[in-house]
Amino acid sequence: MGRAPLLAQKGPEVERRAFMEDSIGAASAVGMPASTRQGIPVGLKGAIGTAHLIGLREGLRSLYQLDDAYGGGDVRSLARRHLKRVERIINTASYPETVGRQLQLLAGETTEHCGWLYYDADDQGRARRYWGEALTTATVLGDDNLAIMVLASLSMQASYEGRPRQGLDLARAAQERALRYGSPMLQSLLASREARALSLLGDDCGAKQRLVESMRLVERSNHGRPSPHWAAFHGHAELDYAQGLHFTEAGHHHGAVQFLRAALDHQDRTYGRNRALYRLTLSRSLVRAGEVDEAAAQAVESLEHLEEVESARVTRRLNEVTGLLRSVDATSARDAADHLTEYAQISGAAR
Template identity: 70%
Template sequence: MDRRAFLGDTIGVATAAGLPAPAGKLSAPGRRGAVGTAHLLELRQGLRSLYHLDNAYGGGDVRSLAVRHLCRIRRVINTAQYPETIGRQLQLLAGETAEHCAWLYYDADDQDQARRYWGEALTTATMLRDASLKILVLASLSMQASYEGRPRDGYDLARAAQDRAARFGSPSLQSLLAAREARALSLLGDETAARRRLADSMRLAEHTDRGRPAPEWADFHGPAELDYAQGLLYTEIGHHDRAVQFLRAALDHQDRTYGRNRALYRLTLARSLVNADDVDEGAQHAVQSLGHLEEVESGRVMRRLSEVVDLLDQVNAASARDAAEELREYVHERSAA
């Protein structure tokens, strides 16, 4: 796959979606011109467009656009004139964009850079005393801690986010955070507590018509995420047959606009199928994932692909050998592109 061509296409999609071209100028009346609501909305639409691109294509190539968008916001903050109310919104937008940069680096599997941007976002949230941004950052740091094999930190961070979220009265947000707690608890080996918190998460998700709506950044949380969380829980405790049931449901429920998640879910399903001794179907799903991977640039997804290849190499079956060879050839071609 031609990565330069992909990045060019990505920038084109960003422009079509409403994200200002990276080298362009903010439509302000001059370098020192006054910034108003229209300019703020333009910058916010740029961040929203980055969310859409990430959902579809993953964080690998999109992160460079996000970093440039953050630089643009910083430039406006430091060179333009605006009233105090606009200034606070610009600072908040910078914090939200830094958080999204962190997420994109996390997805690209560059965890040090992710930590750097999450630290910047948390500083902004603290400075502005913005509880919503602080909850988002704590939830994200919890996710990263669990991913990096620090489940105790993951649990403590999720609890800290949950404590702050309680006053918001949003069942959907509380459901997401309970799922983060459950993930950390399962990695800690506390199956009983993990099951309990995941059940809480599912119950809360059934009452999204009550209380306040979740913030926009939590829109991804729904049936597919909960099925996936349940599948991961059964994977951790070695019940691969049960994991397969939920991972199938996660893939079926996942909105097709989330291209990166569909690739990750299919590979995770393939892994569980092989572990459940359904090697032929597992190999089939692994090969089918290549169609998703042609559109996605995600370090996390490529790591999962490597896990599946290693697992197939351990299986004495023709379907496993053929699939592993095809996947390995794909990885080699992609690395050489």
């Protein structure tokens, strides 16, 4: 509350960082006993129980929410600290075997999330290392849910890095486990990952089949087990976006525009990073479809989201759209490119 006058003077970037600092401080202390916050080894004050686990899980949930809203830039250091806290408790505290397994699982899930945050930062080497560690934990514990989550992430990364064959194999390995899990929404997510890899491999027919299946599974989401918490982002907006990317790969930019508009319309406003990425991707497809004026307008409108988000993947798309707009001989496109460049210079997004 004491920051309000400062925020009014210095604008959205200061506001975002101030909010993140407050949220990080709050999430760091969630659920931990006073002895831990004061730096006293937990094991000296008694055994870890269910209340501690709930608090640590709440901390991880907070990390998911902050990342969804603002991107991973300011969340990575907190995620690393949260992981170190869980690992310290595992190695120094006393607890029953059942609690120990849950602590190990929480460490694996936090490790996986660290991998996602470095993926979003476009630090793919470090993302792979975290995901490799998380997959090892899933194997040791024999936990299918964690294994599916990691394999799905690795599939996404492989496609992103131009390794679609590996992306396809990883998505199918995850899908085999998901069939036993019994969640239509989870199977839908993995089918969309398969579709992305097939699209990049040039298998248009196969990609369409998997996208149709993915949409069918979403419609059956009320049947079977609910999706795991980490897959909560998946739904109609995500599938519209996947369809848009598929049409983009096929060179059908007018078709891509239709689905990308729908993705932006359907995307929940709590997913700030996704909204920024969707709008910039829509702008890119509009340029390629020859709808330059709307492309310029969407690009400029994306600045509203970009002021709140720190994500290297979004920055990469911003730079791509800026370059495309500069290549077009239209006043609206050049003006929009100037706005984007000015924003990048002020915010440091051009780094």
